[in-house]
Amino acid sequence: MADVIAIDGPSASGKGTVASRVAEAFGMDYLDSGALYRLTALYAQRQGAAWSDGTAVAVLAANLPAEFADGKILLDGEDVGAEIRSEAVGMGASEVARHPEVRTALLQRQRDFQTASGLVADGRDMGSVVFPDAVLKIFLTASAQIRAQRRAAQLGLPCEGAAFERILSDIEARDEADRCREAAPLKQLPDALLLDTSDMGIEEAVKKVIDWYEQ
Ligand code: C5P
Numbered sequence: 001m002a003d004v005i006a007i008d009g010p011s012a013s014g015k016g017t018v019a020s021r022v023a024e025a026f027g028m029d030y031l032d033s034g035a036l037y038r039l040t041a042l043y044a045q046r047q048g049a050a051w052s053d054g055t056a057v058a059v060l061a062a063n064l065p066a067e068f069a070d071g072k073i074l075l076d077g078e079d080v081g082a083e084i085r086s087e088a089v090g091m092g093a094s095e096v097a098r099h100p101e102v103r104t105a106l107l108q109r110q111r112d113f114q115t116a117s118g119l120v121a122d123g124r125d126m127g128s129v130v131f132p133d134a135v136l137k138i139f140l141t142a143s144a145q146i147r148a149q150r151r152a153a154q155l156g157l158p159c160e161g162a163a164f165e166r167i168l169s170d171i172e173a174r175d176e177a178d179r180c181r182e183a184a185p186l187k188q189l190p191d192a193l194l195l196d197t198s199d200m201g202i203e204e205a206v207k208k209v210i211d212w213y214e215q
Helices: 015-026 033-047 054-062 087-096 100-111 126-130 144-154 162-180 202-214
Strands: 004-008 029-032 066-069 072-075 119-123 136-141 193-196
Touching: 004 015, 004 126, 004 202, 015 029, 015 119, 015 202, 029 033, 033 054, 033 066, 033 072, 033 087, 033 100, 033 119, 054 087, 054 100, 087 162, 100 126, 119 126, 126 136, 136 202, 144 162, 193 202
Parallel strands: 004 119, 004 136, 029 119, 136 193
Antiparallel strands: 066 072
16 A cells, blocks of 8 residues: 555644645645544534434444545535534534544545555544554644634634634634543654644645655
8 A cells, every 4th residue: 555644633733734735745645534524513413413422423424425526525415615614513523523433434434545646644543543554644733822823814814802712712622622532532643743833834844744754
């Protein structure tokens, strides 16, 4: 099997942008595993299953009618790329991701992204559970304050005031939920390289990962 580069880290750390740019640089495929958890949360909501009901959500996750095609993310044929990025769906993703049976239901689907072209995969448990044999494991992070500022900039909001404080507290709440859960908690693995992008632009972060892989 071709190489896998696993990039794990907290929400809004920029790992998705870095991972997809690295994949492009090497002609590898890209797996946004968070999108699968977000799709599961949205699908559960649409099917009337509570995010807290692990058994029901796992059944839906195992039969998720999702497709990744031409840069689009489809659920039941509908483009939900923008909808799954909302903070509400993000919180739902975090909730469904707590259930071990949901994680198991999505496991093979994630591994199926690995082809002969190689893969860059980003998420929370890429290096620990899904691709433990990854040739390069990276823990990509930045301070919560910086992540909130980047998210605010994306949304065209100022870096102060009530809206900003809400973004920051959402990020901190999701960090805590992802770090403190029992199933695949987010943490830096002993064999992962730390990439703290608090004082680093995207270009520099991408270059760093490329350099590490080529070493
Ligand atoms: O990375 P993203 O913010 O899109 O992920 C949404 C949520 O899905 C995370 O907060 C996390 O709880 C969950 N997730 C996970 N394991 C992954 C990817 C995402 O538990 N590999």
